[in-house]
Amino acid sequence: MIDLSMIEWGDIAFATWETLVMTGVSLFFTILFGLPLGILLFVTSNGQLLERRGLYRVLSFIVNVLRSVPFLILLIVMIPVTVILIGTSLGVEGAIPPLVVATAPFFARLVENVLREIDRGIIEACQSMGIRTHRIIFGALLPEALPGLIAATTVTAITLISYAAMSGVIGGGGLGDLAIRFGYQRFQTEVMVITVALLVVLVQLIQHAGDRLVLHFTRK
Amino acid sequence: MIKIERLSKTYRVEGQEVSALDDITLEIGKGEVFGIIGRSGAGKSTLLRSLNLLERPSTGQVLIDGEDITGFDHNRLHTLRQRIGMIFQHFNLLSAKTVAGNIDWPLRCTGNLDAARRAERVSELLALVGLSEHANKYPAQLSGGQKQRVGIARALANRPRLLLCDEATSALDPETTQSILRLLLDINRRLGLTIVLITHEMQVIRTLCDRVAVIDGGRIVESGRVADVFLHPRHPVTRSMVAQGDPLTAAMLDPAHAFAQDKLRGTLVRLTYLGDVTYQPILSRIMAASAARFTILQGEVSSIKDLPFGQLLLELEGGNEDIRKVFAELDRHRIHHEVLQ
Numbered sequence: 001m002i003d004l005s006m007i008e009w010g011d012i013a014f015a016t017w018e019t020l021v022m023t024g025v026s027l028f029f030t031i032l033f034g035l036p037l038g039i040l041l042f043v044t045s046n047g048q049l050l051e052r053r054g055l056y057r058v059l060s061f062i063v064n065v066l067r068s069v070p071f072l073i074l075l076i077v078m079i080p081v082t083v084i085l086i087g088t089s090l091g092v093e094g095a096i097p098p099l100v101v102a103t104a105p106f107f108a109r110l111v112e113n114v115l116r117e118i119d120r121g122i123i124e125a126c127q128s129m130g131i132r133t134h135r136i137i138f139g140a141l142l143p144e145a146l147p148g149l150i151a152a153t154t155v156t157a158i159t160l161i162s163y164a165a166m167s168g169v170i171g172g173g174g175l176g177d178l179a180i181r182f183g184y185q186r187f188q189t190e191v192m193v194i195t196v197a198l199l200v201v202l203v204q205l206i207q208h209a210g211d212r213l214v215l216h217f218t219r220k
Numbered sequence: 221m222i223k224i225e226r227l228s229k230t231y232r233v234e235g236q237e238v239s240a241l242d243d244i245t246l247e248i249g250k251g252e253v254f255g256i257i258g259r260s261g262a263g264k265s266t267l268l269r270s271l272n273l274l275e276r277p278s279t280g281q282v283l284i285d286g287e288d289i290t291g292f293d294h295n296r297l298h299t300l301r302q303r304i305g306m307i308f309q310h311f312n313l314l315s316a317k318t319v320a321g322n323i324d325w326p327l328r329c330t331g332n333l334d335a336a337r338r339a340e341r342v343s344e345l346l347a348l349v350g351l352s353e354h355a356n357k358y359p360a361q362l363s364g365g366q367k368q369r370v371g372i373a374r375a376l377a378n379r380p381r382l383l384l385c386d387e388a389t390s391a392l393d394p395e396t397t398q399s400i401l402r403l404l405l406d407i408n409r410r411l412g413l414t415i416v417l418i419t420h421e422m423q424v425i426r427t428l429c430d431r432v433a434v435i436d437g438g439r440i441v442e443s444g445r446v447a448d449v450f451l452h453p454r455h456p457v458t459r460s461m462v463a464q465g466d467p468l469t470a471a472m473l474d475p476a477h478a479f480a481q482d483k484l485r486g487t488l489v490r491l492t493y494l495g496d497v498t499y500q501p502i503l504s505r506i507m508a509a510s511a512a513r514f515t516i517l518q519g520e521v522s523s524i525k526d527l528p529f530g531q532l533l534l535e536l537e538g539g540n541e542d543i544r545k546v547f548a549e550l551d552r553h554r555i556h557h558e559v560l561q
């Protein structure tokens with residue numbers, strides 16, 4: 001039987017808060033870097049508005065390299081960079097740079113694909129009206145892509161939750177850290193069960209909220 | 221207004237040169253409705269897109285009001301395109317914007333009107349295309365015909381002098397097609413707008429166009445007034461386009477296939493005529509002058525745009541002299557006739 005009386009609920013609440021902060025802040029920076037990168041990938045690709053084959057190849061290569069490094073290894077490789085950036089590689093702050101580096105290229109690729117799904121005819125219609133490229137991108141394409149972009153953000157947020165939990169391995173904070181230190185290293189199965197249950201609930205909530213938003217902004 | 225001179229376009233596909241347009245020369249007048257008809261892949265879409273440089277021609281010139289647009293830089297091209305409207309087969313509306321938002325979009329991006337003037341222009345355009353009640357709907361809530369009306373309003377927003385129609389009715393049912401064609405004709409007359417359209421449907425050309433060019437394999441194989449091309453198609457492609465979906469005309473162009481040969485004894489003659497003569501009792505007049513007898517095998521009296529016309533397939537029976545007299549009378553009344561067999 002699982003004995004819940006042993007559990008320090010205060011610790012769990014704090015760890016949940018830390019997970020939310022890590023995910024939230026990382027998501028913010030992931031969008032900050034990933035969205036422009038995704039747009040750039042799309043517009044510079046073959047046959048698109050600002051076709052630049054060389055630039056596309058370079059960007060695409062970098063994205064692929066970052067996406068092919070396993071997250072656990074990226075966490076370790078990033079330690080010196082993180083120390084330079086924010087002074088520590090530990091705790092909630094220390095987890096954020098590797099999280100962003102891991103998910104921004106992933107998000108960028110999702111953004112590129114969402115934009116690619118937009119009917120080519122819409123771009124042609126805008127061009128035929130003599131509308132400038134930056135207005136086509138920001139005034140027509142992004143609003144058209146909004147439901148897809150929200151869905152991509154949802155997927156990315158969920159990926160971040162699981163990555164954030166993994167950062168517990170190298171001393172990041174949050175539910176993952178709690179699960180490893182108490183649930184695994186001190187054999188408190190109850191803590192493990194509860195952290196996993198909380199992660200499941202978090203993921204469900206994010207997916208549900210994302211789906212609702214997508215539906216709200218879909219005009220088709 | 222538009223002069224296309226020796227226009228060619230070649231693509232490189234896997235190292236091979238593919239010719240999409242081959243030495244096209246055309247002239248389109250101000251206020252004219254000009255149709256380009258051809259099968260799919262004939263090059264009509266490339267030709268239409270050369271008029272606003274969505275396609276860059278490889279060689280040749282496109283002159284609009286005397287200026288060769290193929291040499292335009294980015295800025296001049298943007299300004300030019302703002303004065304050329306375009307509508308599309310699949311409408312290409314912005315699904316995230318309302319009907320009013322779609323019409324406002326080119327005004328907001330290109331015009332120099334303030335918000336109040338733009339709103340005024342949008343409601344003017346909505347009234348023009350008959351969609352005033354649907355201003356706040358999204359395109360997904362509209363029927364195909366209504367979507368194309370939004371497309372037309374959007375294309376007219378910046379008061380263009382030229383409207384390009386890319387298979388604008390090909391995705392619509394026949395009834396809706398007719399209502400869109402009527403709207404385009406109305407706009408052409410009221411605003412004096414020049415319209416260039418491409419289509420694969422002869423019916424569209426008959427309803428809307430003043431002149432037509434038939435394109436095949438990237439070349440113009442025939443062009444002229446719609447009535448002339450329609451009633452007297454010379455090129456095989458034109459003949460098949462005219463006959464397509466029109467069994468009546470098909471039978472008249474090729475009676476050997478349409479009628480049982482053993483039933484036919486006399487001379488088969490096809491008469492065609494245009495204009496006021498359509499309303500005159502020409503057959504009785506002509507036959508009164510001859511002892512020949514006639515049977516009407518096939519016939520159509522209708523109009524091409526506003527021009528009434530008739531075409532009749534007659535079987536004439538009688539002596540050579542009687543038939544000669546009939547032909548002389550036809551010539552006197554300026555009725556075109558050709559002996560088919």
